[in-house]
Amino acid sequence: MSVLSTWRLALRIARRDAVRAKGRSALVVAMIALPILGVSGADLLFRTGELSPAEELTRELGVADAEFRVESDGAIEQSFEGDVTTWLEDSEYTAPDPAADLALVTGLLPPGSTVLPDISVSQRFDVGDGVVRAQLREIDAADPLTEGMFTPLDGRLPEAADEVVVTEHFLDESGLAVGDELTVGESGVSARVVGTYELPSGLDEDEVIALPGAVIPRLGGDTAEDVWGSYLVGVPDGVVDWPLVKEANTQGVVVRSRAVTLDPPPDSEAYGSMYSGGSGDSEFFVAVGVVVSLVILEICLLAGPAFAVGVRRSRRQLGLIGANGGDRRHLRAITLASGVVLGAAAAVVGVLGGVAVTVLTRPWLEETTGSRFGAWDFRVTELGAIAALAVLVGTLAALVPAVTASRGDVLESLTGRRGVRHGSRVLPVVGTVALLAGAAAALAGAVTMDSSAMVAGGAIVAELGVVALTPALVGAFGRLGRRLPLSGRLALRDAARNRGRSAPAVAAILAAVAGLVAVSTVLVSDEERQRAEYTAAVPEGTVTLYTWAGEDDMETDLTRARQAVERELPVAERADIATVDVGYGCETDDCGYMAVAVPEASRCPLDGWESAQDMTVEERRRLAEDPRCVENIDGGTSSMTSVAVAGPELLRLLGADSPEALAALADGGAVVFRDGFRDAAGEVTLQLWDTSPDWDDATGAPASEPDRSWTFPAVTATVENVPAASPEAVADLLITPETAERAGLGPVDMATYWSTDRMPDAAERRALDGAMEQVSDSLYWDVERGFQSSTSMPLLILTLAALVLTIGAAGIATGLAQADSAADLATLAAVGAAPRVRRTLSGLQCGVIAFMGVVLGAVSGLVPGIALVLADHRTSVGWWDDALESGWVSGGRPELYLDLPWVTFGELLIGVPLVACVLAALLTRSRITLARRAG
Known part of the structure; x- marks a missing residue:
């Protein structure tokens, strides 16, 4: 028989088998069509959303x-x-x-x-x-x-x-x-x-x-x-x-x-025209190639078991063909033809579905992106290539089952015997070696070589090692079912005995979850760093109001602004703040200057770049870790952050109202928010120059003596139970209005803080903006919102994507299990198993597959996630070391912030398997019809 005749016959048989086994065929078509739907929709969306130069000109110039x-x-x-x-x-x-x-x-x-x-x-x-x-x-x-x-x-x-x-x-x-x-x-x-x-x-x-x-x-x-x-x-x-x-x-x-x-x-x-070489295009095509390869791998992992089940269901038919003279070539062609037929059907469904979804969701997508798309741009060549990809994927998914079918024994096929099957002893060894070698390479690239490429390569090898170990791990999971009830025991044993369809589904879930965990680890670690570096001057929810001192009608404007805040916002306790007038509003270079003196023992020995150049690298490194240089207390400013004149209500609002601080204010002393301002006697000195002093170029400090100075006994305030609040940003020194009057310091009213009962909403903020417009342009107000996470939405999107893929893969494996074990289910019903057993078994089968994939994916995803965080930290430390070598000292050594996505773990390990289990149970019929054997 010629090749053409062989394939004509094979395609005819494959089409009839697909029609005969509608459920299994629909499952395979859905598996292949869904990614094709996404790719074809994305292609049409990208091409339509990408405006041509003429369309861009029309939107910006009209027809001019x-x-x-x-x-x-x-x-x-x-x-x-x-x-x-x-x-x-x-x-x-x-x-x-x-x-x-x-x-x-x-x-x-x-x-x-x-x-x-x-x-x-x-x-x-x-x-x-x-x-x-x-x-x-x-x-x-x-x-x-x-x-x-x-x-x-x-x-x-x-x-x-x-x-x-x-x-x-x-x-x-x-x-x-x-x-x-x-x-x-x-x-x-x-x-x-x-x-x-x-x-x-x-x-x-x-x-x-x-x-x-x-x-x-x-x-x-x-x-x-x-x-x-x-x-x-x-x-x-x-x-x-x-x-x-x-x-x-x-x-x-x-x-x-x-x-x-x-x-x-x-x-x-041309002048100034931006030229982009081919590197960007090559990177784009590499990225596209990687994505396409992952899509093909994912589909083959899911669709391959479906074809394997189809081959087992058609063993007698294949045996008859072999008994009547068909050789291995014909058997391979028939199985591969199933992939071609189902891939072609998936191509039609996927491409047409992608176009339909894009057309239906275009208005919503435009509103979401904030821009209208251009004219519809259907690239027939690209859509045809995507359709061809579906056929290719279907054929590749059927390749391994086709080879297996061609090697089957004719007698076993005709009698229905499946023979003795043993798991591979080599694959677990290879997987273990790949896992250990990949993890070692990823960690080495992060810790010693600072190589992102090595981290990525090692992570991929380690993940492939876990995939190779999946069949053995699935078998190990099966041993855990000894103490479970009937349905759970059956679910675990079924997954372990039929690793050919269970392991690929677990591997597909593993790959998706590993990627999610890796990205989540990087995101939450970076968020932890940002949270640690975030410094709020006041507790979360505090309303702050400032005005520029020296403005005309300042006191009147501030009074009206305070009334507006209390009228429009849900404020509670209030603290009015003044500062000391040292020539605010002065428009010359000869204005006053005020500073809180920094004792010699609290000063950083580094007085700038020139002094750092005279030191060795070891000395600079030691001073960079010195608390005096980390805090870098300078105490010199002519703004409000030097002296705050307010009562104890400010300490209460800041959460710094310790008995010692309150007593110090009551006794006419001062409160500082950093201990470095206090000298050995526990006192703090405020210095004032009536005109701008001369400056020491080497130290950056005033070179002349102050015209006046005041010394106060001081207490360092401590902040407790106020997350992310650093009141040292409010002022260097706090004294009461009575203390300021006795010292002859003329306080100038310039700010107010309020605590709030709740966070003001958008309407209240808009109303206050309108009220402030009627008062003055020199007013500024804000609400401290605390640290705002930027990772919540990306993590939610990634988790939902992993949820869809996990449920899909587990559902596919469950559907195959039901098709493959119809006889076992009939036996259960025949021996008196309750109808709910079938529903419970189906749910647990789906949940077990999802749980195994999630557990293995979570573990394997930690390797690249942790390695990437370590690599980023090593890069930061390298920049810090380079700065020290060059003579710059910019704070202490960068800290390592490594956090694990515990919330994501909880959603994956508990929520995803539970959702998969419930959905499978709800979508499964609890009763089956027993067929009577003829004769």
Whole structure:
């Protein structure tokens, strides 16, 4: 029989088998189709979301031929796209002047050209219950040149000077509706919202559009200095060529030309154009190759057992073919044809499904990314290659079962005997060696060689070693079922006896979980470092209000601001804070200076880079670890952080109200927040220079003696039970108002702290912003939120992805087990097993597979995770050592922050197997129909 005839027959048999075993076929098709669905959807999504240069120009320039922007009062040079510019000699920044800039641009253009000004400025808008900051833009949105820049949504475009349109996002943020009024900043200029629109590439931007000249000229104040203007240009022949761009550059004008961008001049004319070599492309293709390889491996691990089960179910048919003259080549072809048929079906389902999912989810994806996609871009070649990949994967998944089927004994196939099967004795040895060697290589690369490539390579080898050990480990798990109830014992023994389908599913789960654990270890360790390095001046939830001392009406503004805070926010205890006036508001170089003296014993011997250069590396290393240099107490400042004048309520609010500190304030003493300010007698000295002192260049300290000084008995405050609060950032020294008055220190009121009953919400913060706008621009307020984790969302996404893959792999293994053990289940029912046993057994089979994969994956994932953290720490230490060698001393040796993802472990080890077990039990029929044997 010819090869063509053999494959024609094999494909016909494979198609009939697929139709006959619909459940198993659907399972295999689903396994292959799901990744193909994701890849094809991602391809279409990427191609559609990737805007062409023409689409980008339309969104930014509309249908204009170019955009002109005045940047300098002298000549400049620019790249073809106008994104890279350099000012030539004697060129300086020029403040925007819309009238003069319009005249300059118009003079550069040929007769008959059209110029449309596009002027914008950032402003605050009063929206009734608060303020919202947005971009105020003046442009005629009805002009034909703007087509494609905006997408009108509701209402209409402005037709009068007191009308504006706003983005939909601005409407959501402000709580306004079409027809409402808004006020621009403090100008009192109001306008009515007559419509909404969206920016195709900025769906989450806050912007307001008014007619040209309708609002910005009426704002007054310093608004003109912040105006940003450009000019859309249409020329008669539709081409703003490179010579015209170069001519505009001589006048300090940057041009983004549609013609030049889409059809750039020769590279010899280029200036500042970014050239990207092939390295980025090669890295991209390497990454794509790795991802595709992992996808193929994952599918083969899951689909291979399904084909193996199919081969066992078709043993008699294959035996008959062998008995009638079929050789091994025919048997291999028939099994491989099953992979081709099911792979082709998966290709159709996956590609069409990916396209359908992308089409249906496009609006949601656009809202999520904040940008509209471009025109649909179906790359037939790429989608065809993805479909071919599905067929290839199906064929590869059937390869090992095909070889096994071709080597089967005809007599055993006809009689249904399966023979004696022994596990491989070589594979566990190879897996153990690979595991140990890979782990050693990964740790060596992290600890001694500082090689990320070696860490990654070692981690991969170690993980492959665990995969090779999986069959033996599955068998070991099976021995744990001796003391379990019936269903659990059956589930574990079934997984151990049928390692051909259990081990690949466990390996697939292992690979996914190992990656999750590795990434999670790196993320939580980095978060631990950030948490340790985060320093809050006040406890979490504390509201702080500052004003700039020396401003006119400062006391009145601060009083009104305090009233606004207490009116709008859920504040509780309050502490008013003053400081000592040493010439605040002074606009000369001869202002006063104040400092808390640092005793000689608390000073770091390093007085700067020059003194460090005179030391040996060993001396610099020793001093870098010295607490005096780590804390680096300088005590010199002319701002509030030198002296705080407040009562004991500040200590209570900071959580530093120890009896000793309270007693020191009551007795007219001082409280310091770092012990280095106290001398041997337990006193602290405050120094004051009436004019700016001379400075010692070597030490950076004042070279002249202070004009006045005060000495106070002092106590060092301790902070207890206040996470992430470091009150030393509040001030160096704290004294009461009475102590300041007795010492002749004139306190200046400048801040207030409040504790809160709860964290203020967005509406309350917006209301306070609006109230502060009515008080003064010299006020600043904030709420201490504490350390904000940035890893919660990535960990959640990774965990959900691992959950889906784990449940999918465990469910596939369970479905195969049910198909492969139908006779055993029938026997159980025949001997009187309760109907719930089948449901319980199915759930436990799924849970057991998930649990084994999760446990092994969690253990194997720790190797690369810990190695990567150690490698990063070694890099940081290397930079620190290099700095010491060069003479720089920047704090102590970097600490190692290694934390394990315990929450992720809990979700994986408990939640994932439990969810898999429950789902499998719920989706399994508890009753089966017993077939009567004929005759």
